[in-house]
Amino acid sequence: MRELERDSSPELTDMPGLAIVGAGRVGRSLARAAESAGLELRLAGRGDALGACREADAALLCVPDSEIESACESVAAAVPPLRFVGHVSGATRLGALAAAGARGAAAFSLHPLQTFPDAMTAVAGTPCAIAGSDGGALVMAQSLAGLLGMRPFEVPEDRRDAYHAAAAMASNLLVALEESAAELLERAGIEHARELLAPLVLRTAANWAELGPEALTGPIARGDADTVNRHREAIAQHAPQLASTYDELAERARSVHAGRVEEPSR
Numbered sequence: 001m002r003e004l005e006r007d008s009s010p011e012l013t014d015m016p017g018l019a020i021v022g023a024g025r026v027g028r029s030l031a032r033a034a035e036s037a038g039l040e041l042r043l044a045g046r047g048d049a050l051g052a053c054r055e056a057d058a059a060l061l062c063v064p065d066s067e068i069e070s071a072c073e074s075v076a077a078a079v080p081p082l083r084f085v086g087h088v089s090g091a092t093r094l095g096a097l098a099a100a101g102a103r104g105a106a107a108f109s110l111h112p113l114q115t116f117p118d119a120m121t122a123v124a125g126t127p128c129a130i131a132g133s134d135g136g137a138l139v140m141a142q143s144l145a146g147l148l149g150m151r152p153f154e155v156p157e158d159r160r161d162a163y164h165a166a167a168a169m170a171s172n173l174l175v176a177l178e179e180s181a182a183e184l185l186e187r188a189g190i191e192h193a194r195e196l197l198a199p200l201v202l203r204t205a206a207n208w209a210e211l212g213p214e215a216l217t218g219p220i221a222r223g224d225a226d227t228v229n230r231h232r233e234a235i236a237q238h239a240p241q242l243a244s245t246y247d248e249l250a251e252r253a254r255s256v257h258a259g260r261v262e263e264p265s266r
Helices: 025-036 046-053 065-078 094-102 135-147 157-170 172-187 193-215 225-238 240-258
Strands: 018-021 041-044 058-061 084-087 106-112 127-132 151-154
Touching (some): 018 025, 018 046, 018 065, 025 041, 041 046, 046 065, 058 065, 065 084, 084 094, 084 135, 106 135, 127 157, 135 151, 157 172, 172 193, 172 225, 172 240, 225 240
Parallel strands (some): 018 041, 018 058, 058 084, 084 106
Antiparallel strands (some): 106 127
């Protein structure tokens, strides 16, 4: 996975007219970015997607993963004049766009490595995973990501699952972890857990972004086994369902602190 060099990679001479299919949080956020970039844009729902795509050169499907294939089948009748069909899923491979490919369109994907809490989410500066079914489609994805202000990097199809798992760990599972910490605090009788923990979480995230593993602090980094044991006893008393989670994360923290990151099996 490598970030593509903007100054040395080929770009489309003229950006094609774009149809964004799906008016949810991701679709509308990307549409705002496209409008700001001055792109010729049509934002459509599933009901009027075909008409929008018939007036565009490229379609970007911003629909749930489970609906990508059916959405592609719906807009495939617009090929041609539609030349490119893409999706914004991090986990779904380009094969989901086979219906458009069968009619001659090139397939691409463009996955902003960002969480979208609302339809006003800014994407400028966001890393963006891209893929293309051929060189032209890859250039299309790279150019579109760049025009939207994102930083494109290529993810091979056979590594897409690992890429998306990493993204889920960094975002979705982080929320699950923080909810676990808040639950333990509340079970200990301390109110307003999220409000109290938020500054710690945000500072830790900023430290990790700057320092990587050197940001690890606390009893494990200090080698304070007695405190860790008291943690385990308190969890067993107040929230026993979190005991295995704590143990596994503690072991991972020891490995990070010791610099013993295991190599993947070959």
